[in-house]
Amino acid sequence: MSGFFDIPSDLQHSWAGLIGLHLREALIxxxxxxxxxxxxxxxxxRFRWLYPPVLGMxxxxxxxxxxxxxxxxxxxxxxxxxxxxxxLALYSLVVLIPAIVDGVRAVPPETLAAATAMGFGPLRRxxxxxxPIAAPAIIAGxxxxxxxxxxLVSIGALIGNQGALGNLLAAxxxxxxxxxxxxxxxxxxxxxxxxxxxxxxxxxxxxxWMPRGTRQxxxxxxxxxxxxxxTR
Amino acid sequence: MNILxxxxxxxxxxxxxxxxxxxxxRFLEHIRYSLLALAIAAAIGLPVGLLTGHTGRGGNALxxxxxxxxxxxxxxxxxxxxLLIGFGLLPVMIPLxxxxxxPILVTTYEAVRTVDPSPVDAARGMGMRESxxxxxxxxxxxxxxxxxxxxxxxxxxxxxATIAAYxxxxxxxxxxxxxxxxxDYEKVVGGATLVAALALVTLALFWAAGxxxxxxxxxxx
Numbered sequence: 321m322s323g324f325f326d327i328p329s330d331l332q333h334s335w336a337g338l339i340g341l342h343l344r345e346a347l348i349x350x351x352x353x354x355x356x357x358x359x360x361x362x363x364x365x366r367f368r369w370l371y372p373p374v375l376g377m378x379x380x381x382x383x384x385x386x387x388x389x390x391x392x393x394x395x396x397x398x399x400x401x402x403x404x405x406x407x408l409a410l411y412s413l414v415v416l417i418p419a420i421v422d423g424v425r426a427v428p429p430e431t432l433a434a435a436t437a438m439g440f441g442p443l444r445r446x447x448x449x450x451x452p453i454a455a456p457a458i459i460a461g462x463x464x465x466x467x468x469x470x471x472l473v474s475i476g477a478l479i480g481n482q483g484a485l486g487n488l489l490a491a492x493x494x495x496x497x498x499x500x501x502x503x504x505x506x507x508x509x510x511x512x513x514x515x516x517x518x519x520x521x522x523x524x525x526x527x528x529w530m531p532r533g534t535r536q537x538x539x540x541x542x543x544x545x546x547x548x549x550x551t552r
Numbered sequence: 553m554n555i556l557x558x559x560x561x562x563x564x565x566x567x568x569x570x571x572x573x574x575x576x577x578r579f580l581e582h583i584r585y586s587l588l589a590l591a592i593a594a595a596i597g598l599p600v601g602l603l604t605g606h607t608g609r610g611g612n613a614l615x616x617x618x619x620x621x622x623x624x625x626x627x628x629x630x631x632x633x634x635l636l637i638g639f640g641l642l643p644v645m646i647p648l649x650x651x652x653x654x655p656i657l658v659t660t661y662e663a664v665r666t667v668d669p670s671p672v673d674a675a676r677g678m679g680m681r682e683s684x685x686x687x688x689x690x691x692x693x694x695x696x697x698x699x700x701x702x703x704x705x706x707x708x709x710x711x712x713a714t715i716a717a718y719x720x721x722x723x724x725x726x727x728x729x730x731x732x733x734x735x736d737y738e739k740v741v742g743g744a745t746l747v748a749a750l751a752l753v754t755l756a757l758f759w760a761a762g763x764x765x766x767x768x769x770x771x772x773x
Contacts, residue, residue: 391732392737492631
């Protein structure tokens with residue numbers, strides 16, 4: 321009798337191992353996306369004409385189905401984790417760039433003027449004034465990108481065992497064990513919810529000046545969705 | 553061979569333009585699945601979003617449900633439903649609808665809730681019925697945001713409907729999945745290009761709908 325947590329040995333991982341792998345494949349791209357989005361968003365904020373074409377380009381990238389993206393990349397990066405992570409990082413840009421641009425733009429001009437008057441240079445003004453005030457918007461974007469990334473890793477199962485927990489879905493079909501699919505879906509959902517909760521906690525820690533009781537998650541804000549974005 | 557060569561090879565092969573596995577046929581199938589999923593999602597998301605947005609109640613519950621739905625992986629859900637109830641159109645619709653309801657629901661709620669309260673109060677003072685206030689005052693003002701929720705749902709559906717091919721249904725995902733198994737990258741790239749093109753057409757349609765439906769007075773702001 322095979323149980324809920326008995327993972328077929330051809331996956332070469334335990335349940336916990338798959339979770340670790342899944343988190344790595346899902347979260348590294350979001351972090352990379354953030355690192356890439358910060359300077360790009362800064363440029364878009366500085367040169368306004370740049371914003372629409374950048375947004376259009378990320379939307380087109382986002383419209384490419386992940387599976388097709390993986391398959392095309394196999395030629396260059398092989399059947400590796402990198403093949404899964406590159407598209408996920410690019411997808412996250414479509415949420416993160418608008419979130420950062422909107423967040424930074426929403427900083428009141430008086431605040432910026434005050435910082436300038438206090439002798440803040442552009443870099444210090446950006447990192448110590450604009451980014452902290454934009455933090456709730458940026459984290460709202462990160463929440464959408466993270467949930468989406470965790471879900472999309474599973475498609476990597478279709479290009480040869482690169483889907484971490486998603487590989488359980490393939491195994492469920494191969495060995496006709498639906499409980500593996502249940503395990504996979506539930507574990508992924510729980511991971512997404514836990515990461516989401518951690519990001520909310522991070523926002524509370526990063527913005528000590530904000531009232532604790534207010535809900536400002538992306539689910540209560542239209543921007544991340546309005547940007548033509550989100551989960552898949 | 554780079555991607556442009558693949559695209560050229562795929563689209564110039566006349567065999568891809570005819571018959572059961574032809575581009576027009578696959579395109580129509582894809583549009584059919586996408587429209588059906590969007591219609592179901594809108595039928596669920598719009599009324600609930602309008603009602604909760606109008607009354608301003610249930611926002612937290614809504615946010616919770618939307619977050620929970622977003623945590624469910626589409627592909628995993630598809631495989632699971634197929635294992636449980638077998639192949640067919642329904643197993644494909646379930647993940648697509650679960651995917652599309654949260655953006656519609658949340659944006660509609662937020663759009664109606666954030667409508668400027670003074671015209672709403674004025675309408676109430678003039679003795680308009682609640683349903684009239686909702687449809688004649690709040691919805692026209694909230695329409696741009698409501699449309700943006702529908703638009704992002706539609707784009708996600710279009711690019712995710714490719715998973716229908718994984719459970720033996722047609723659509724543009726057919727090229728991607730078949731190309732993957734046949735190691736025929738032309739097909740994969742061709743399929744991906746068609747999906748991306750359809751997503752762009754969807755964007756354009758929503759832009760046009762916005763121009764047509766949104767009242768000029770609202771648009772000017």
